[in-house]
Amino acid sequence: KWDLLTTSQLSTKEINEIILSASEFSSGKTWQPDKKLFISNLFYEPSTRTKSSFEVAERKLGLEVIPFEVQTSSVLKGETLYDTVKTLEAIGADSVVIRHSADNYFSELENGISIPIINAGDGKGHHPTQSLLDLMTIQQEYGSFKGLTVTIIGDILHSRVARSNADALVRLGAKVVFSGPEDWVDQNQLPHGCSYMSVDEAILLADVVMLLRVQHERHDGKLLFDKNEYHRNYGLTIEREKMMKKDSIILHPAPVNRGVEIADELVESPKSRIFKQMENGVYIRMAVLKRALENRNGGMKNDNVDQK
Numbered sequence: 681k682w683d684l685l686t687t688s689q690l691s692t693k694e695i696n697e698i699i700l701s702a703s704e705f706s707s708g709k710t711w712q713p714d715k716k717l718f719i720s721n722l723f724y725e726p727s728t729r730t731k732s733s734f735e736v737a738e739r740k741l742g743l744e745v746i747p748f749e750v751q752t753s754s755v756l757k758g759e760t761l762y763d764t765v766k767t768l769e770a771i772g773a774d775s776v777v778i779r780h781s782a783d784n785y786f787s788e789l790e791n792g793i794s795i796p797i798i799n800a801g802d803g804k805g806h807h808p809t810q811s812l813l814d815l816m817t818i819q820q821e822y823g824s825f826k827g828l829t830v831t832i833i834g835d836i837l838h839s840r841v842a843r844s845n846a847d848a849l850v851r852l853g854a855k856v857v858f859s860g861p862e863d864w865v866d867q868n869q870l871p872h873g874c875s876y877m878s879v880d881e882a883i884l885l886a887d888v889v890m891l892l893r894v895q896h897e898r899h900d901g902k903l904l905f906d907k908n909e910y911h912r913n914y915g916l917t918i919e920r921e922k923m924m925k926k927d928s929i930i931l932h933p934a935p936v937n938r939g940v941e942i943a944d945e946l947v948e949s950p951k952s953r954i955f956k957q958m959e960n961g962v963y964i965r966m967a968v969l970k971r972a973l974e975n976r977n978g979g980m981k982n983d984n985v986d987q988k
């Protein structure tokens with residue numbers, strides 16, 4: 681079976697194939713499975729974009745969506761994640777999409793679950809479909825990743841989006857610059873191909889400026905935080921936007937805290953591709969679902985063939 685758990689499991693060939701497949705869906709291509717297939721979306725953490733766009737993608741592909749809400753499920757009676765997925769598999773789910781607050785929650789599903797698992801975000805670990813939709817948005821703009829500088833600004837340490845994107849972008853030939861509060865970037869353990877700079881330096885160099893939300897829920901309630909001060913020191917202010925390269929673009933995985941990591945006026949400004957990212961998310965999720973369902977009974981395995 682083919683699971684999508686992390687971007688690092690995908691070769692660059694697979695990344696490009698998924699983006700191409702998503703582009704075909706965005707141009708009107710359709711695909712339906714050859715028999716009725718069931719899918720369930722298990723969101724143990726809140727979500728607007730990822731959950732809704734998986735649901736739209738599933739309906740566009742003609743899949744039967746089994747409703748599942750943690751708050752009205754037997755999770756509240758103590759049922760484990762493994763037993764929940766095993767139950768859905770027994771009932772007839774052909775695949776599951778899962779978001780969970782635990783890093784690497786999927787390691788407990790490795791043995792015993794036979795249906796494909798699509799990771800919709802694990803703690804501060806990985807968010808592979810977010811990364812793929814970000815990559816698709818960048819490719820639409822520039823055609824390629826080689827030689828691009830992508831500046832990722834904010835709460836790097838707690839961000840699964842930063843981790844997934846840095847991994848994929850470096851392998852695709854981009855330079856990744858992290859920026860933001862020094863305490864939120866581990867400068868001793870920067871991923872291969874990534875560097876750290878001040879916000880002003882990093883914005884000047886960037887072809888893509890990606891802002892991140894401050895992940896309050898992952899700071900164990902210890903965060904002392906002044907929104908105006910953060911905006912002044914690390915946010916994409918109106919003044920900093922004027923320093924950006926002429927053809928550069930702004931990305932944000934959202935939800936956006938307007939006036940904190942980005943000035944309110946810039947969210948829907950000409951350089952912003954934030955809502956384009958959301959639109960692309962539906963097509964990327966269609967491509968990922970198609971790939972998982974086509975390969976659910978043997979056949980393709982994760983094709984991790986990149987030479988490091």
Ligand code: CP
Nearest residue numbers: 727728729730933934
């Ligand atoms: N970008 C993202 O994952 O948004 P949601 O948390 O709303 O799904």
